[in-house]
Amino acid sequence: MDRKTYTAKVAELRPLREEIGKAEKTVAAAQAALDKLNLQRARRITELAGYEGAKADAVAKASGLSVGDVVRIAPLLDPTPAAVRAAKTDDQSAAPVEAPKAEPVAEPAVAVAPVLTRPAAVVEQSAPAAPETEAPIEVEDQAVVEQPAPAVAAVAAPVVPAASVAPVAVVDRPAVAAGPRELPTLPEGPAGARFEAVTTGLVSKRPNFVQQSRSTVFLDAATGDLAVRDRVVRLDLGARTPGEILDAVLATAPGTERVYITAGAPWHDGAERYSTLKDAVAAWLNTPSPRWTTAVGSGRDKLAGHFVHQRQPVGRYAPAAAPDAGTVEIRSIGEWFDADGADVAVCRQAFTLLWQALRRHWDDVVLMGSPSQTGRDLWTRTIPTKGKWAGGYPVLSEELRGLLHATGGQGRTELILPPRVPEQLPALVEYDRTFAYAKHLWKSPVDVPVRITARAFAAMTQAEQTKALMRCSHWNIRVTVPAGWEHVGLLPAPVTGERAWVYPSEPGTTFTTWAGGAEVHLALSNHLMPWRVEILGGLVWEDGDPLDSWGKKLKAAWGDLTNLSKIHGDERQRQAAYLASRAVRSVLLFGLGGFAQRPRLVSGTTPVGEALPAGVEILGQDESVVTWQRQAGFSRDPYAHPEWAAYVWSGARAALLDTKYRQGKEVVGYAGALHAKPGSVVYFGTDGIALTERQPWPYRGEPGDYLLKGHLTGPVEHPVSQEQYLQLRGLGRAELAAEQAPGGEQR
Known part of the structure; x- marks a missing residue:
């Protein structure tokens, strides 16, 4: 040419x-x-x-x-069989329970928030959900999942007198050792100015370095199978002590720095000899070894000592002959996903697929020890290099972070008991919001908040009040459940004891709390009946999108892996892709929780005979060391943004009650607890709901959609504890899986 x-x-x-x-x-x-x-x-x-x-x-x-x-x-x-279809929900309304009375107190100036009509043109308040783990978890620097809500008979004592309600007989149920908990408020004067400030010299900046990867292997402690690179070998683990595991692994795979246990949980060996599971784990982590000692750590990012947790501990060890030679970790794969019987080769392939999916969006991605660490590191690499926040996002004052920690709860976990639901459940149907938190990252609060007093709110026009409530905001409110209310509670009320929050629903109950704008808006605008909400004060931020790019990339990775888990021709590859998609969920979930920067729980060991650090709780002791833990308080963490976590959690709790299906800007359908019949909601589990009947909620496979996860055919005895509910949930998932299997009966 x-x-x-x-x-x-x-x-x-x-x-x-x-x-x-x-x-x-x-x-x-x-x-x-x-x-x-x-x-x-x-x-x-x-x-x-x-x-x-x-x-x-x-x-x-x-x-x-x-x-x-x-x-x-x-x-x-x-096409459910007629016998099952005939089992309709016993549409019982919850009988009113006499609300506890309280002495009148002096009331500050308040403004009643305007009742918002449902058709109001507002931006949907989206927000994510929390981990599927129902039990309280604190896995090192990961998000803390709040205590599950045990069964309650009545609402916590209100702060102001509640309307008189006729007493009725209440069925026997477990007693609740929980009373009202007083939440902090915004002080006046100079002290209050600290709640509208940032921490000097503390900014979330984009890193100028690349994380270093660590040589990782995957071990089934039950069989001894070890996946290292592209091969699987069988090891003799002896008595499965940490030292014997490390000796066997390092002999086969020299240079290993991280060992993920995929099955077998060796830290539970001999647990029957201890009063608590945590004691057993601590004893296992500190099993003496002639060749290994507890790592003391060095450098800003290297944690010292072990992390004691009932199910997902972290053991850090160094060679006894050369403690500074480097650290080897033993961790649980459960931090990332439930292996659910997958062998070590599939688990390793899941991590490979996870890295490949993330690599499409982050050139410098490194899978760190935990999904929380990985999620935070990936987020830092989305901090903008241009525009207003090119220099990073400022960290709020310690006072304001403490306020958000005390007043911003996480996912809603609640077991609803008779008489609010039937004693005999026609069925137990579980719905789970798919990749829920990813739905709520498009908008987040940025910069220093503006304080809104009750008087300032009262002076606003109704349009201005509505706009303030729909901004990224956090409100101190007094709430009254309206007369005639027959459904579940809408707003969290603080209590002491094992539960941090309850959700009052008895008509006439009044309580004082804090809630995000999404929840306050729902209480005022829900399609059933508006609640009375009095504004005592609040904080309003500038609307921003610091999590949007991070969330979109994680959603794209999740979508790729989810599709691969459905269409790949090899069953093992499909399983690995599914596990990898669950790992992406953990990265987002625990990464978001990491922003909350709650007071950290630090554990460590001290040789017997030496003085213990101040303020520690002793977890266990053997002939050589004492294992302890203590609250470390708030640190000068440049990535502490509890305002983001609180806003997302609030939106997720609201979406659990009322989710909108949209086509463009048009709302084309609804889902959530408020769109089920009164008396049909049995359980809330952070990003899922259990009901007594199936719902006509379409499932598109998108983040936030309600997926049918289980169906247990009734009649079912109502569970009286969370443990019983989880057992029934497992049966329901098994029954649904059986009917959806090829040749199974289709409902």
């Missing part, structure tokens, strides 16, 4: 480019039209599901879909 021909060919590309551009626009417009038509069809199918005599096969034929596709859109159209 000569130059003249080359030039002519290049010129021919330009009109072709224009034609391709036109064609792409035509395809995009056609796709948009197709999506709109598909949505209209789904909406029609959902409407038809409300007719008692609707048949899935007839709807499928008319709509041009398969029966399976119709059922996925409208679960109520499942």
Whole structure:
């Protein structure tokens, strides 16, 4: 080809480019039209599901879909056997319980928030959910999952007198050793100014270095199988003490720096000899070894000593002959995902797929020891290099961080007992919000908040009040449950004891609390009945998007892995991709919790006979060392942003009650507890709900959608404890899996 021909060919590309551009626009417009038509069809199918005599096969034929596709859109159209369909929910209303009385107190000036009508044009307050683990967890620097809510008989004592309610007989249930807990408020004068300030010299900055990867292997402590690089070998682990495990691993894979235990939980060996599981774990971590000693750590980012946790401990060891030679960690794979029987090769492949999926969005990604550490590191690499926040995000004052820690709860965990629900449940149906927290990262508070007093709020116009409530905000409020309310509670009330928060629902109950704007807005605008909310004060931030880029990248990685887990031709690769997608969820979940920067729990060891550090709690002792833990308080963490975690958690709790399905700006459907019948909600579990009947909530596979996870056919005895509920939940998941398996009975 000569130059003249080359030039002519290049010129021919330009009109072709224009034609391709036109064609792409035509395809995009056609796709948009197709999506709109598909949505209209789904909406029609959902409407038809409300007719008692609707048949899935007839709807499928008319709509041009398969029966399976119709059922996925409208679960109520499942061709359930007549005997099961006849088991309808006993629509009992919760009998009112006499609200505890309190002495009148002096009330500050307040303003009653305006009742917001449901059609109001507002931006949806999205927010994420918390881990699937129901028990309280504090895994090193990861998010702290709050104590599960045990069964309660009555609401905590209100702060101001509640309306008189006639007493009724209450069924026997476990006693609750919890009373009202006084929450902090914003002080006046110079002290209050610290709540509108940042910490001097503390800014979240983009790192100028790349994390160093660590040589990692995967060990099944039950079988001795070790996955190292591209091979699996069988080890003799002896008595499965830390020293014997490390000796066996290092002999086969020299240079190993991190060992993930995928099965076998050796830290539970001999647990029956100890009063608590934590004591057993501490004793195992500190088992004497002639060749290994507890690592003392060095450098700002290297933690010293072991982390004692019932199920997911972290052991850090160094060679006894050369303690400064380096650290080897023993960790649980459960920090990342539930291996659920996967072998070590699949677990290793899951980490490979996880790294590859994240690598598409972060060139310098390194999988660190925990998902919390990984999530925070990945977020720092999304801090903008241009614009207002190019220099980083300032860290709020310690006083304000302490306020948010004390007043911003995490996920809602609540078991609802009779008489608010039937003693005999017609069924136990579990719904789980898919990748829930990822739904709520598009907007977050930034900069220093502006304090809004009760008088200042009262002086606003109604439009200004509504706008303030819909901003990134945190409100000190007095709440009254309206007369005639028959559904679940909407706002958290503080209590002491094992539970940090309860959700009052008895009409006339009044309590004082803090809540995010998403929850306050829902209480005022829900479609059932507006609640009375009095504003005592609040903090309003500038709306920003510091988590948006981080969240979008994690959602994209999750979506890639989720799709791979469905379409890959190899079953083991599908399993590995699924586990990797769960790991992405943990990165987001625990990474978000890491922003909360709650007071850290630090554990360590001291030789017997030496003085213990001040303020420690002794966890255990053997002939050589004492194992202890203590609260370390708040640190000068440049990545502490509890305002982000609190805002997301608040939005997630609101979405658990009321979630909107949107097509563009149009709301095309609703889901959540408030859209189920009163008396049908049995349990809240951070990002899931258990009910007594199935709901017509469409599932699109998108973050925030409600996925049917379990169905236990009734009648079912109502669980009286969280442990009983979790057992029933497991049975329900197994039953649903069996019916969805090939050849299984389809509902």
